[in-house]
Amino acid sequence: MKQYQEMIDVLQELINIGIGRAAGMLNEMLDTHVILQVPIIRILSRHDLEGEVGGISGNTLAAVQMGFKGSFSGNALLLFPPDSAKNLVSVLTGEDSVEDDMDAIRTGTLTEIGNIVINGVMGSISNAIEKQLSYSVPYYLEDSLLNMLHQNGEGACTDTIILARTHFIIEKHFIYGDIILFFEVGSFEALMECVELLIEKTR
Amino acid sequence: MATESKYPGNFAMLEYIPLGVFVLRKDFVLLFWNSLIEEWTGIKRDKIIGTKIFDHFPNLNSPKYINRLITVFSGGPPVIFSSQLHKHLILSPLPNNRFRIQHTTVTALQSAGEDFHALFTIQDVTDMTQRIHSYRKLHDHALLEIEERKRMSEKLQLTQFCVDKASIGIFRISEAGEIKFANDLACRSLGYTPEELYSITIFEIDPSFNVERFHDHRRTLRCDGFRTFETIHRRKDGSTFPVEITVNYLEYRDKWFTVSFAKDISERKMAEEQLRQKKWQLEELNRTLRQRVKTEVAKNREKDIILIQQNRQAALGETLEHIIHQWKQPLTTIGILIQYLESYYSDGLLTDDFVRETVDKTMDLLKHMTQTAEVFMDYYKPEKEKRVFQIKKSLEEAISFVEPAFRQQYITVELDADQELAGHGFPKEFVQALLIILNNARDAFKERHTEKPYLAIKAFAEGKRAVVTVTDNAGGIAERAIGKVFDLYFTTKLTTGGTGIGLHMAKSIIEKHMKGSLSVTNVDGGARFRIEICAPRHGSG
Numbered sequence: 001m002k003q004y005q006e007m008i009d010v011l012q013e014l015i016n017i018g019i020g021r022a023a024g025m026l027n028e029m030l031d032t033h034v035i036l037q038v039p040i041i042r043i044l045s046r047h048d049l050e051g052e053v054g055g056i057s058g059n060t061l062a063a064v065q066m067g068f069k070g071s072f073s074g075n076a077l078l079l080f081p082p083d084s085a086k087n088l089v090s091v092l093t094g095e096d097s098v099e100d101d102m103d104a105i106r107t108g109t110l111t112e113i114g115n116i117v118i119n120g121v122m123g124s125i126s127n128a129i130e131k132q133l134s135y136s137v138p139y140y141l142e143d144s145l146l147n148m149l150h151q152n153g154e155g156a157c158t159d160t161i162i163l164a165r166t167h168f169i170i171e172k173h174f175i176y177g178d179i180i181l182f183f184e185v186g187s188f189e190a191l192m193e194c195v196e197l198l199i200e201k202t203r
Numbered sequence: 204m205a206t207e208s209k210y211p212g213n214f215a216m217l218e219y220i221p222l223g224v225f226v227l228r229k230d231f232v233l234l235f236w237n238s239l240i241e242e243w244t245g246i247k248r249d250k251i252i253g254t255k256i257f258d259h260f261p262n263l264n265s266p267k268y269i270n271r272l273i274t275v276f277s278g279g280p281p282v283i284f285s286s287q288l289h290k291h292l293i294l295s296p297l298p299n300n301r302f303r304i305q306h307t308t309v310t311a312l313q314s315a316g317e318d319f320h321a322l323f324t325i326q327d328v329t330d331m332t333q334r335i336h337s338y339r340k341l342h343d344h345a346l347l348e349i350e351e352r353k354r355m356s357e358k359l360q361l362t363q364f365c366v367d368k369a370s371i372g373i374f375r376i377s378e379a380g381e382i383k384f385a386n387d388l389a390c391r392s393l394g395y396t397p398e399e400l401y402s403i404t405i406f407e408i409d410p411s412f413n414v415e416r417f418h419d420h421r422r423t424l425r426c427d428g429f430r431t432f433e434t435i436h437r438r439k440d441g442s443t444f445p446v447e448i449t450v451n452y453l454e455y456r457d458k459w460f461t462v463s464f465a466k467d468i469s470e471r472k473m474a475e476e477q478l479r480q481k482k483w484q485l486e487e488l489n490r491t492l493r494q495r496v497k498t499e500v501a502k503n504r505e506k507d508i509i510l511i512q513q514n515r516q517a518a519l520g521e522t523l524e525h526i527i528h529q530w531k532q533p534l535t536t537i538g539i540l541i542q543y544l545e546s547y548y549s550d551g552l553l554t555d556d557f558v559r560e561t562v563d564k565t566m567d568l569l570k571h572m573t574q575t576a577e578v579f580m581d582y583y584k585p586e587k588e589k590r591v592f593q594i595k596k597s598l599e600e601a602i603s604f605v606e607p608a609f610r611q612q613y614i615t616v617e618l619d620a621d622q623e624l625a626g627h628g629f630p631k632e633f634v635q636a637l638l639i640i641l642n643n644a645r646d647a648f649k650e651r652h653t654e655k656p657y658l659a660i661k662a663f664a665e666g667k668r669a670v671v672t673v674t675d676n677a678g679g680i681a682e683r684a685i686g687k688v689f690d691l692y693f694t695t696k697l698t699t700g701g702t703g704i705g706l707h708m709a710k711s712i713i714e715k716h717m718k719g720s721l722s723v724t725n726v727d728g729g730a731r732f733r734i735e736i737c738a739p740r741h742g743s744g
Contacts, residue, residue: 025267027269028266028267028270029267029271029288030288042350066280066281068280092287093287103335103338103339104328104331104335105286105287105328105335105577106287108283108285108286108287108306109285109287109288110330111283111285112283112284112288115280115281115282115283116271119271119274119279119280119282122279122280123274123279124281126279130568132278133278135279135280135281135283135308135310135311137281137283137308138280138281138283164343176489190345
């Protein structure tokens with residue numbers, strides 16, 4: 001049990017590093033100070049997800065999704081709660097107010113933001129465990145969380161979900177919001193083995 | 204086939220993708236440059252392949268690009284450069300002096316060895332972006348329009364509400380005389396529901412209109428634009444009421460229509476009728492006024508005559524009283540003389556001298572009595588012209604007239620008059636007025652049984668006027684009566700035969716005949732009458 005917890009701690013560290021890199025990347029690119037807070041990591045079953053994400057699970061959410069394959073496979077899903085999505089687009093595009101209507105320009109912007117965050121985390125994990133993964137092109141989608149996970153769950157080997165929830169603050173514009181990162185790991189055990197190997201190597 | 208020979212491996216098929224495509228090696232040297240991007244940039248592939256991308260697009264030589272691309276060269280996840288945040292990754296001019304807007308995806312492409320190349324696929328989103336911007340503008344415009352329509356709708360509703368609740372009847376009438384709209388008051392005042400009104404014509408509520416007249420009315424309206432007229436409206440129950448109509452002939456979007464404002468003028472008509480009646484009454488009054496004035500003047504004259512007669516009688520009574528008082532002593536003396544005659548005759552002492560002496564004395568006394576009567580009567584003869592007279596002398600004459608009567612009541616009179624003080628007016632009438640005041644005082648003393656009755660008479664000059672005050676100690680005049688003592692027929696002496704004429708006459712004499720003033724005030728223990736008359740004009744003597 002202790003060893004499992006240790007592995008989770010390492011995973012949390014890796015995701016935290018990835019989020020940190022993503023924040024640095026965003027600051028560099030957007031010329032504005034984006035703070036991404038230390039994420040809270042949870043390992044969940046699909047069954048537990050409803051209780052964890054509470055009220056937003058049935059709402060239509062904006063998300064960026066990217067699949068990955070290799071030593072371990074799965075989907076990375078970055079969720080923007082509706083207000084957060086609008087706030088982010090507003091500050092990044094300079095629009096005074098963003099309507100609920102997310103057109104292609106706005107979704108393109110959110111896709112890039114999601115891409116930066118997901119890449120930060122995936123890069124951090126894959127670099128650390130020194131395993132090569134192949135990735136699908138990230139894309140934007142709007143649906144309820146349950147539907148998104150249901151679609152991705154078809155044919156998955158496991159129902160383990162890694163949930164990383166972080167909070168972003170763009171100080172200059174007094175804008176803040178939440179970003180929820182899901183990793184549906186089809187071969188969670190394989191990931192954990194990789195993490196275990198990493199721990200062994202560092203000892 | 205030529206293309207395939209040009210590009211090794213998988214690159215050849217990238218030529219056919221409808222996207223701008225190029226491939227970078229880890230050292231940022233270009234390995235592939237497809238025809239489409241060649242067309243977009245105007246840079247031929249033989250000029251760019253084998254060179255560093257920064258040589259052609261220095262904007263890419265920036266940490267914000269390099270740091271993200273490095274992960275791709277190590278086989279990391281794809282990188283997206285969105286059109287909103289980057290717009291023109293590879294500058295690609297358009298004929299309108301703008302640049303192609305691009306959405307770029309960079310994916311890792313495994314090379315023959317361990318390394319990865321970066322495959323750039325660029326989507327031209329210029330048209331889509333423009334369409335989205337146009338759509339946004341339309342959307343914003345539509346939102347504004349919706350907002351404006353909402354505002355207009357509210358405004359319209361408010362206007363409709365005002366029209367419905369207006370305190371004047373409002374109608375819209377068609378060319379054919381149909382009622383197309385009527386507000387609440389219009390319906391209420393006519394006793395119809397809106398639906399009932401909309402199913403009838405103007406001819407049914409305005410009996411003065413028929414089709415011909417209505418067309419004439421419309422013709423006039425077209426020329427003048429508006430009309431105001433009075434007519435009658437008929438309610439559903441058949442009753443009628445007068446209305447004032449103001450009609451406006453208006454054009455709205457090439458259509459002509461009329462809006463009529465109907466004001467119920469029942470009250471105004473009633474007021475006008477009342478006014479008309481009053482006016483008639485006034486005219487009638489004016490017409491008969493001369494006659495009425497004549498009648499009233501005649502009545503007043505009659506009253507004056509009665510008043511004069513009453514005054515004469517009163518004056519005569521007072522004169523007689525004074526004459527009797529004057530005559531009492533000589534009559535007594537005459538009586539004694541006659542008794543002496545009888546006694547002397549009985550005693551045989553009657554002599555010629557005694558008889559002659561007695562006759563002479565008697566004759567003197569009779570002569571004095573005659574003169575006394577003449578003097579009194581003289582004072583009641585009318586005077587024709589004003590003249591200057593000595594106030595003190597008039598006062599002394601008046602006092603002498605009442606002196607016997609005053610003596611009988613032990614009334615003390617104190618006279619303090621300026622010897623030189625003169626008045627201008629009618630001296631006999633002045634004495635008459637004084638006598639009225641003195642007799643009034645004597646009556647008051649008698650009625651109130653005043654102990655030590657006392658009259659102070661003062662005469663003095665005050666500015667250009669001569670002033671006489673007569674002050675008694677009879678207790679004064681009651682407050683409720685003091686304002687009325689000069690009123691005709693007002694008397695406090697009803698039980699003792701007061702007529703209410705005396706003081707009224709005195710005031711008339713002083714104020715009307717002599718242009719002076721007569722007033723009365725209560726002073727300590729009595730009343731004070733004050734006469735003011737004009738002093739003689741300078742040089743008049």
